[in-house]
Amino acid sequence: MSNPSYKIALIGYGKMGKTIEQLAISMGHNIVAKFDSNNPLTEEKLLASSADFAIEFTRPEAAAENISICAKAQVPVAVGTTGWLNKLPEVKATLEANSSKMLYASNFSIGVNILFEINRKLASIMSSFPEYGVEIEEVHHTQKLDAPSGTAISLAEGILDNIPDLNGWSLHENLKEDADDIPIKAIRQDDVKGIHHVTYTSSIDKIEISHEAFNRNGFAQGSILAGIFLCKQKEAGVYTIKDFFKSL
Numbered sequence: 001m002s003n004p005s006y007k008i009a010l011i012g013y014g015k016m017g018k019t020i021e022q023l024a025i026s027m028g029h030n031i032v033a034k035f036d037s038n039n040p041l042t043e044e045k046l047l048a049s050s051a052d053f054a055i056e057f058t059r060p061e062a063a064a065e066n067i068s069i070c071a072k073a074q075v076p077v078a079v080g081t082t083g084w085l086n087k088l089p090e091v092k093a094t095l096e097a098n099s100s101k102m103l104y105a106s107n108f109s110i111g112v113n114i115l116f117e118i119n120r121k122l123a124s125i126m127s128s129f130p131e132y133g134v135e136i137e138e139v140h141h142t143q144k145l146d147a148p149s150g151t152a153i154s155l156a157e158g159i160l161d162n163i164p165d166l167n168g169w170s171l172h173e174n175l176k177e178d179a180d181d182i183p184i185k186a187i188r189q190d191d192v193k194g195i196h197h198v199t200y201t202s203s204i205d206k207i208e209i210s211h212e213a214f215n216r217n218g219f220a221q222g223s224i225l226a227g228i229f230l231c232k233q234k235e236a237g238v239y240t241i242k243d244f245f246k247s248l
């Protein structure tokens with residue numbers, strides 16, 4: 001039996017939206033709506049599209065409202081936009097009130113989610129070696145609006161979960177003297193798709209793990225598969241990329 005074809009609404013038709021469109025069509029799915037700044041999402045337009053699910057890659061200031069519109073329309077939404085998690089509590093409430101589903105991932109690529117697991121394991125080992133200091137560096141294209149990246153924040157959170165002596169993270173330029181925070185360097189350069197390094201350094205040596213995205217296809221593939229995963233979930237609420245990978 002061939003794979004079923006899904007009707008997908010794209011919320012955001014920029015670098016990610018266009019990449020997703022190309023890949024989704026090549027996978028046999030249909031793009032039934034494309035929303036952007038010039039054609040903003042509304043509940044009416046979304047319902048009229050008959051989309052099975054939506055994929056949201058817009059801007060930090062737009063994501064929460066777009067997710068709420070999907071919730072009210074009861075259209076499951078895979079969200080890739082980063083830099084909006086301060087609004088997650090209100091988004092969760094709207095999803096629950098409308099018995100709707102979303103899945104957020106700071107990074108949808110398989111490679112970065114493997115890095116996330118390695119990062120957690122390495123941090124649990126390094127918690128026994130306080131002589132090593134840890135820092136994160138991320139590099140992205142010059143059009144990126146948020147800093148640090150959502151991926152870098154996820155890496156920092158994985159370290160904080162496993163090294164209790166650390167208190168939080170700070171952008172490198174904002175780091176206070178003797179802070180127990182993890183410094184994150186955010187570098188904006190050319191058309192870099194996404195590079196992340198986690199480095200532990202002592203007076204004797206350094207240990208580093210890293211990931212580099214060569215293109216946006218990994219992000220696009222993960223977001224499409226996550227949308228299909230959402231369609232198959234019976235329970236309303238907020239799903240994570242871990243829920244998706246566990247289902248594979």
Ligand SMILES: NC(=O)C1=CN([C@@H]2O[C@H](COP(=O)(O)OP(=O)(O)OC[C@H]3O[C@@H](n4cnc5c(N)ncnc54)[C@H](O)[C@@H]3O)[C@@H](O)[C@H]2O)C=CC1
Pocket residue numbers: 011012013014015016017035036037038039040041057058059060062066079080081082083105106107108109146150219
């Ligand atoms: N989770 C992941 O795997 C990834 C996340 N991202 C994140 O996705 C977001 C978008 O990235 P790009 O596509 O590179 O950005 P982009 O700037 O190329 O595209 C953003 C699009 O959103 C549209 N937009 C802006 N406000 C809107 C609104 N209110 N309603 C509908 N559309 C609106 C713009 O017109 C544009 O088409 C960023 O937050 C980025 O950090 C990017 C790549 C991977």
Ligand SMILES: O=C(O)C1=N[C@H](C(=O)O)C[C@H](O)C1
Pocket residue numbers: 082106107140141144148149150151152193194195
């Ligand atoms: O803006 C981007 O391009 C990306 N943003 C995401 C993030 O903020 O982590 C994911 C990926 O690194 C590309």
